[in-house]
Amino acid sequence: MKNPAAGGGRWVDVSPERLVSWIVTFTQRHGPGSVWRDESGTAVTFTAADGAAAECHPPFPPLSPAARPDPGPAAAAAAMAAHAMADRTVGVLLVRLGGYAVGVFAGSPPRLENSKVGGRPDGSSPVTDAVDELKAKSKDLVSALKAHLGRAKAGDYVAMLAYIDRTPAHITAMQKMRHAVRDKKKLATCLGFGPRFLHSTGQAYKGGPNSGVFLQITTSDPADLPVPGARYTFGVVKAAQARGDFDVLADRGRRALRVHLSGGVEAGLKTLASALEQALK
Numbered sequence: 001m002k003n004p005a006a007g008g009g010r011w012v013d014v015s016p017e018r019l020v021s022w023i024v025t026f027t028q029r030h031g032p033g034s035v036w037r038d039e040s041g042t043a044v045t046f047t048a049a050d051g052a053a054a055e056c057h058p059p060f061p062p063l064s065p066a067a068r069p070d071p072g073p074a075a076a077a078a079a080m081a082a083h084a085m086a087d088r089t090v091g092v093l094l095v096r097l098g099g100y101a102v103g104v105f106a107g108s109p110p111r112l113e114n115s116k117v118g119g120r121p122d123g124s125s126p127v128t129d130a131v132d133e134l135k136a137k138s139k140d141l142v143s144a145l146k147a148h149l150g151r152a153k154a155g156d157y158v159a160m161l162a163y164i165d166r167t168p169a170h171i172t173a174m175q176k177m178r179h180a181v182r183d184k185k186k187l188a189t190c191l192g193f194g195p196r197f198l199h200s201t202g203q204a205y206k207g208g209p210n211s212g213v214f215l216q217i218t219t220s221d222p223a224d225l226p227v228p229g230a231r232y233t234f235g236v237v238k239a240a241q242a243r244g245d246f247d248v249l250a251d252r253g254r255r256a257l258r259v260h261l262s263g264g265v266e267a268g269l270k271t272l273a274s275a276l277e278q279a280l281k
Helices: 016-030 073-084 126-135 141-149 168-185 201-207 234-251 265-279
Strands: 034-037 044-047 053-056 089-096 099-106 111-118 157-162 188-193 212-219 255-261
Touching: 016 044, 016 053, 016 073, 034 073, 044 073, 141 212, 141 255, 141 265, 157 168, 157 201, 168 188, 168 265, 188 201, 201 234, 212 234, 212 265, 234 255, 255 265
Parallel strands: 157 188, 157 212, 212 255
Antiparallel strands: 034 044, 044 053, 089 099, 099 111
């Protein structure tokens, strides 16, 4: 049997456009019966008079309250079809043999809004190019910061992206640096703690106009914890998110510089603040 299902029967794919007629035909063939939806809203089961059952699993569960089916089979099928064809934004990730493809689809029918394809690093990338551009103008942290902030023009903004613990002390230290840039450069500034900002302002940094100058701050975690059931730690996840954030900024031609704090966050922040003060002179 093709596409066998656990417990008997088989799986079939039915497009949303055909679902109502498919359920009506099923009911006519096997006799009218009942409609049951599980409490999680992930499946709807049509049970016919002769005992035949069609268990439907609509995409993008759970069914919204408005899409929960009425007692009638045709109305239930129509509600599921409407749910499946509703406008939504979906991210798709494909990984194979060291390569990957990422796409963002939106609307109904879905259309590709954005995509990125990549593979294992080969030494040449927008990130490398962005770093090399600053290296040509930099001898140390002070000159790197000075060259980087020098790329900000009137109407731009400076965003500090801190992948460090969001403690009161760290917030105070980062805010002082942000205010220093604001007051000296006369530009709008903002501060976000990663990775939490990625799903809010982080979207505007990458998808909005190219008017941001970004300073990413990272550090190594002195104490790390393993992810249950995985072979990596939460620190590795955070570092990967920071690297991915920086890669996309550079890939989109954003002006970005990464500073990694070593020797402890507090000491690193003091070193960064001192270097920033000199760079702004």
